[in-house]
Amino acid sequence: xxxxxQGRADGVVAPPGLTQREADTRRRRGEGNTAxxxxxxxxxxxxxxxxFSFFNTILFVIxxxxxxxxxxxxAFTSVGLGLVxxxxxxxxxxxxxxxxxxLQLLDRARxxxxxxxxxxxVVPEEVVRGDVLHVRPGDQVVVDGPVLxxxxxxxxxxxxxxxxEALLKEPGDDLLSGSFCVGGEGHQLARDVGAAxxxxxxxxxxxxxxxxxxxxxxxxxxxxxxxxxxxxxMSATILLQAALEGFSLVRVVQTTAVLSGLVPYGLFFxxxxxxxxxxxxxxxxxxxxxxxxxxxxxxxxxxVCTDKTGTLTTGRLVxxxxxxxxxVPAGEVDRLVGSMARSATAGNLTTAALAAALPGEAWAVxxxxxxxxxxxxxxxxxxxxxxxxxxxxxxxxxxxxxPLTDAVTERTxxxxxxxxxxxxxxxxxxxxxxxxxxxxxxxxxxxLVVLADELRPGVPETIARFAADGTDLKVVSxxxxxxxxxxxxxxxxxxxxxxxxxxxxxxxxxxLDALVARAAVFGRIAPEQKERLVxxxxxxxxxxxxxxxxxxxxxxxxxxxxxxxxxxxxxxxRDVADIVLTEDSLxxxxxxxxxxxxIISGIGTSMQVFLARVGTQGLVILAVxxxxxxxxxxxxxxxxxxxTVGVPTLFLTTWARPTRPDPRLLTTLWRFVVPAxxxxxxGGVGVYAFHYTSLxxxxxxxxxxxxxxxxxxxxxxLSSDDVGFAEAAATIGAQTALSTFVSYAAFLLIxxxxxxxxxxxxxxxxxxxxxxxxxxAALVAAFSAGLFVPAFTGYFGLTDAADPVxxxxxxxxxxxxxxxxxxxxxxxxxxxxxxxPREQDRVPAH
Numbered sequence: 001x002x003x004x005x006q007g008r009a010d011g012v013v014a015p016p017g018l019t020q021r022e023a024d025t026r027r028r029r030g031e032g033n034t035a036x037x038x039x040x041x042x043x044x045x046x047x048x049x050x051x052f053s054f055f056n057t058i059l060f061v062i063x064x065x066x067x068x069x070x071x072x073x074x075a076f077t078s079v080g081l082g083l084v085x086x087x088x089x090x091x092x093x094x095x096x097x098x099x100x101x102x103l104q105l106l107d108r109a110r111x112x113x114x115x116x117x118x119x120x121x122v123v124p125e126e127v128v129r130g131d132v133l134h135v136r137p138g139d140q141v142v143v144d145g146p147v148l149x150x151x152x153x154x155x156x157x158x159x160x161x162x163x164x165e166a167l168l169k170e171p172g173d174d175l176l177s178g179s180f181c182v183g184g185e186g187h188q189l190a191r192d193v194g195a196a197x198x199x200x201x202x203x204x205x206x207x208x209x210x211x212x213x214x215x216x217x218x219x220x221x222x223x224x225x226x227x228x229x230x231x232x233x234m235s236a237t238i239l240l241q242a243a244l245e246g247f248s249l250v251r252v253v254q255t256t257a258v259l260s261g262l263v264p265y266g267l268f269f270x271x272x273x274x275x276x277x278x279x280x281x282x283x284x285x286x287x288x289x290x291x292x293x294x295x296x297x298x299x300x301x302x303x304v305c306t307d308k309t310g311t312l313t314t315g316r317l318v319x320x321x322x323x324x325x326x327x328v329p330a331g332e333v334d335r336l337v338g339s340m341a342r343s344a345t346a347g348n349l350t351t352a353a354l355a356a357a358l359p360g361e362a363w364a365v366x367x368x369x370x371x372x373x374x375x376x377x378x379x380x381x382x383x384x385x386x387x388x389x390x391x392x393x394x395x396x397x398x399x400x401x402x403p404l405t406d407a408v409t410e411r412t413x414x415x416x417x418x419x420x421x422x423x424x425x426x427x428x429x430x431x432x433x434x435x436x437x438x439x440x441x442x443x444x445x446x447x448l449v450v451l452a453d454e455l456r457p458g459v460p461e462t463i464a465r466f467a468a469d470g471t472d473l474k475v476v477s478x479x480x481x482x483x484x485x486x487x488x489x490x491x492x493x494x495x496x497x498x499x500x501x502x503x504x505x506x507x508x509x510x511x512l513d514a515l516v517a518r519a520a521v522f523g524r525i526a527p528e529q530k531e532r533l534v535x536x537x538x539x540x541x542x543x544x545x546x547x548x549x550x551x552x553x554x555x556x557x558x559x560x561x562x563x564x565x566x567x568x569x570x571x572x573x574r575d576v577a578d579i580v581l582t583e584d585s586l587x588x589x590x591x592x593x594x595x596x597x598x599i600i601s602g603i604g605t606s607m608q609v610f611l612a613r614v615g616t617q618g619l620v621i622l623a624v625x626x627x628x629x630x631x632x633x634x635x636x637x638x639x640x641x642x643x644t645v646g647v648p649t650l651f652l653t654t655w656a657r658p659t660r661p662d663p664r665l666l667t668t669l670w671r672f673v674v675p676a677x678x679x680x681x682x683g684g685v686g687v688y689a690f691h692y693t694s695l696x697x698x699x700x701x702x703x704x705x706x707x708x709x710x711x712x713x714x715x716x717x718l719s720s721d722d723v724g725f726a727e728a729a730a731t732i733g734a735q736t737a738l739s740t741f742v743s744y745a746a747f748l749l750i751x752x753x754x755x756x757x758x759x760x761x762x763x764x765x766x767x768x769x770x771x772x773x774x775x776x777a778a779l780v781a782a783f784s785a786g787l788f789v790p791a792f793t794g795y796f797g798l799t800d801a802a803d804p805v806x807x808x809x810x811x812x813x814x815x816x817x818x819x820x821x822x823x824x825x826x827x828x829x830x831x832x833x834x835x836x837p838r839e840q841d842r843v844p845a846h
Contacts, residue, residue, distance in 0.1 A: 017114030017132035031129040033143055033193040111142055131190040139181045144192035147171050151186020155179045160552050183372050214297045216600055219665055220267050227614060231262045238625055262618050264610040274653050278595045286588035287579050294578035297562050299596030300543040300661055308477035308484050310549035310566055312491055313453040317349050319357035323448040333447045335360045337421055340387055343380055353451055369431050369438040385427030388443055395420050398443045415486020417451040453487050460492040462586045474520050476530055481523030488521050495521030501529050512536050530556035548573055594658040602656030604665055605753055606649035608672050613645050615677030623685045629692050630731030636797030637739050644746040651775050675823045680745050683816045687741045687808055692734035699726040736798040741809045745816055747779045762824035
């Protein structure tokens with residue numbers, strides 16, 4: 001007879017199992033309990049994806065060409081930032097891969113199998129299909145398969161299903177890998193092993209990389225792709241013109257480097273840096289960020305789904321009341337119940353709660369029947385008689401007097417746990433029958449013991465703050481719906497009518513969506529149903545955070561946009577979570593959410609600065625090219641972006657204040673950026689054209705001063721007798737004037753975004769923060785001083801500071817500031833396009 005046939009519940013005793021030779025043969029056939037391998041991307045693929053992205057490949061080609069031409073500074077400027085971004089992204093993804101690959105639901109403890117008719121200790125990987133395992137209390141089940149005849153096994157599946165009560169498994173019932181034996185003893189047939197087992201399938205599911213891009217990341221990606229497309233079109237046009245005019249190879253490569261630099265790739269670096277700072281701040285508040293974008297993602301969350309046990313509650317019980325129902329007075333009953341709890345040698349959550357809340361002393365126990373989920377009662381026998389603590393319905397047939405149904409129903413309807421304390425009617429009646437099995441004697445009721453789950457500290461306050469912040473809360477648990485609903489009410493959540501998991505199975509997706517939208521409390525929910533609930537919320541456009549502590553929550557955490565685990569939860573759940581609450585406190589999510597909103601606010605402001613710079617440079621290049629003047633930028637000039645954009649955005653992001661995410665962020669961006677680009681580019685083209693034509697005329701004259709020619713020979717590296725010297729000198733002089741004007745304008749643009757006083761409040765209202773104004777003053781001073789330092793001007797491809805530049809740039813800046821202020825105050829862009837200004841855009845008059 002095959003060993004699997006031996007496992008049927010047909011009255012046959014547990015089989016002798018396989019021989020060692022049979023086990024070895026099956027292992028060679030691939031039927032061993034081999035752990036699943038990592039399924040995430042390989043290291044090589046991660047590096048290829050991040051380092052050799054489309055944009056980086058373009059930068060590398062340009063950088064190689066610049067290196068071949070000896071333009072080392074230009075090459076570093078063009079390639080450096082792309083490499084930094086690629087390195088940050090690759091490190092983050094490799095870290096996530098290593099964590100996922102290390103996930104294991106099953107521990108490494110040895111298990112007992114029956115080989116050659118005797119018990120043998122082996123590691124879980126040595127179990128093969130068809131083995132017979134001997135399961136005892138404390139053992140973890142490592143394969144799937146039925147209980148064989150001759151045994152009853154009590155297992156805890158809370159890690160897998162969320163069901164807090166232990167389950168009794170009879171012959172023929174399946175034991176699932178990942179559960180624990182907590183009572184009884186029996187044999188199990190190894191039917192599903194290795195990758196086919198429940199634990200392996202669950203591990204493989206949670207190992208899948210499924211990180212969602214946040215709304216901000218998608219918006220930045222859209223903006224960057226749009227800019228790349230525009231730059232590509234502009235590059236093709238300008239390079240075609242260069243080919244027709246016979247530009248040199250050096251000029252073509254430099255032009256390509258400048259045009260590629262228009263892509264605001266620094267935004268990705270800024271976002272990564274902001275995420276890192278936000279993660280550090282959140283960790284200080286009890287929320288450890290494991291997924292780089294999780295803090296920013298939390299800012300978008302509008303619904304939080306949470307388990308009950310271990311998340312809203314501590315996992316402990318608290319005594320609510322002791323209700324005397326017999327002749328013993330209240331004070332004496334309290335002491336009696338407290339003494340029973342202290343005398344139990346096999347303690348549990350119930351006895352711990354009773355001993356902590358009630359007076360009493362330990363008794364001398366003559367016999368004891370420990371509590372089990374199958375019997376649902378426990379008992380002690382002392383010199384004074386027998387005392388029983390158990391479920392009302394289980395003890396009811398043995399209880400004397402009037403039924404306790406009404407009093408019990410009243411409290412269980414509130415989701416409370418009710419137990420009956422009773423005393424044996426005959427003190428001499430034993431607690432066991434002749435064969436030693438536990439047996440209930442006739443009983444006299446003494447009291448009802450009412451217990452409730454203990455809320456974690458601060459949970460009601462946190463739920464109230466979530467509600468005030470516009471974030472919905474849904475409690476999703478494997479426990480009884482009534483118990484879950486009562487706990488929700490205790491925490492301050494009005495969940496309405498609770499929903500049972502059995503009610504969800506027959507619902508199609510549209511019906512499920514409607515039910516999930518209106519209900520807030522769900523009980524008896526299986527792990528697969530938790531995933532369906534998350535999917536239903538996501539179909540409705542909700543941004544979901546899922547909080548859990550057990551392995552049964554792991555897949556739902558992966559389905560949600562933000563997965564949150566408790567530190568006290570299972571290792572698998574902690575490893576797959578985006579955020580781990582290090583103090584097991586929901587309150588830590590609120591600072592994390594506010595930190596995410598601060599990041600979004602800061603990045604939104606930084607995007608305005610970035611795009612204003614990109615748009616200005618692009619428009620200047622187009623206009624100057626159309627005018628037939630020298631190319632307005634060199635790769636070294638573009639390096640000034642670090643000072644004019646990079647440094648300001650770092651500080652602006654750090655100083656940002658939390659605000660609710662703007663659903664029309666891109667609209668807000670173009671409302672600010674377009675006027676800034678047009679006005680700044682117009683001023684820049686005017687400054688450039690004036691200096692280019694003036695210098696070209698002056699350098700072409702025969703009476704040009706020798707010192708004047710000598711200075712430009714040093715700047716250009718050409719002799720005044722060389723062909724093209726005048727054009728090269730005029731170009732570098734005009735580039736200096738343009739870069740000076742645009743740099744000062746970029747600094748002053750910060751005052752429009754973060755006005756320190758009402759005088760500057762043409763775009764938005766002042767927020768009382770003077771730090772941005774101090775930053776602007778410091779940047780202006782630093783840049784102005786740098787213009788007088790040869791090392792600074794030489795590195796960025798500028799001429800030395802010259803009076804003609806300042807005499808032109810400073811008046812142009814005054815005109816620029818006045819004109820841009822007028823455009824913003826009058827909302828000329830919106831009026832030109834026939835758009836009504838938004839109410840939040842209106843700035844009160846002086």
